[in-house]
Amino acid sequence: MTETLPVTDRSRLRRLHERGHFDRATINSILDAQPMCSVGYIIDGKPFVTPTLQWREGNHVYWHGSSASRALRNSRDAQVCLSVAILDGFVLARSGMHHSVNSRSVTLFGTASKVEDPAEKLDKLGRFVNGLFPGRYEGLRPDHAQDLKATMVLGMEISEGSAKMRTGGPVDEEEDYDLPIWAGVIPVHTSVGKPIPDPRNIKDVPMPDHVRSFRL
């Protein structure tokens, strides 16, 4: 398995291509940092985008939902585009055009396939739960057969796509640096608040480590 994705006509960055990355290490680090993603697919020749959660296992990315989901049914065995974007900050420059954002993003292209084998599907769902909350899956009420039947897991090989990143301060026109304009970066972070126990938790059930130390 090569460590760098091929640059295809679909994935070649044309705008600010110096911000582009095709190595798996960069792509994987962004996928692993943000489960929320947007999946693009087509129904009747028109574009649709659905926000969902992705998880990665090796060189594949997965997402899940109802077996009856319109998004999943129209993504299955079809071309999709999966996008993850993380906003790291606003970049304020001395002219409008040089404003920007610091960000990390990944765009993946391919054909989504349904995970057909029930044991494999169960394994993927367990890894999804444990990927977010290590060790949680084994402590849950085991899935009912009908829950698993009602669930579709789609997967896609990470074989075509790109990452794009911007970091650092504003880059202005040389002559604009003398202007009395505040320029700089406003960082943006995602943070996790204090866990809120369900009032119906049974008495004295301890807060697990995977909740207490959850970070995004």
Place this chain on the structure above:
Amino acid sequence: MTETLPVTDRSRLRRLHERGHFDRATINSILDAQPMCSVGYIIDGKPFVTPTLQWREGNHVYWHGSSASRALRNSRDAQVCLSVAILDGFVLARSGMHHSVNSRSVTLFGTASKVEDPAEKLDKLGRFVNGLFPGRYEGLRPDHAQDLKATMVLGMEISEGSAKMRTGGPVDEEEDYDLPIWAGVIPVHTSVGKPIPDPRNIKDVPMPDHVRSFRL
């Protein structure tokens, strides 16, 4: 102008439809809370998704980029899907299937149009900057004519689409509430860090209020 969007075949929520909203007030509040969005469009019959920033003015939504942008050129006068999604928390239940996220999201459909008139384009870009950073635009180095020429602004009427929201704790099967499993919500927030002034700012330029009090 009606206060509620029509429910079309494209925008009708089939899954968990009780979480759906079609009133403009809800849709607008989500668009206004999160500038980051994902735009879906089609090239050669294949789906593409591009992360970008949107801003709203009345019943229109706008986004911008290079006049040469592949995303914008293929969205212009074409069907697009614009999606905004905000992750508010992870919902941990007593069984795998009842895990969820708290979230607010909007999906909009329509045909994107280029803002052709140069004065109107300038006005839209100024509102974009000032929408994020009130009063900033007028203090910037005025845009060069070539900067404006290099910029495309696309707009779309908010006329077809939906919002979806989930709040609150887990909802489990009645018989599972007796299990000794920690259930609850882990809230997720977006926060803004301490602004980082550009080292090349001229001496004593004050940090403006629109930076100091910026919130997302």
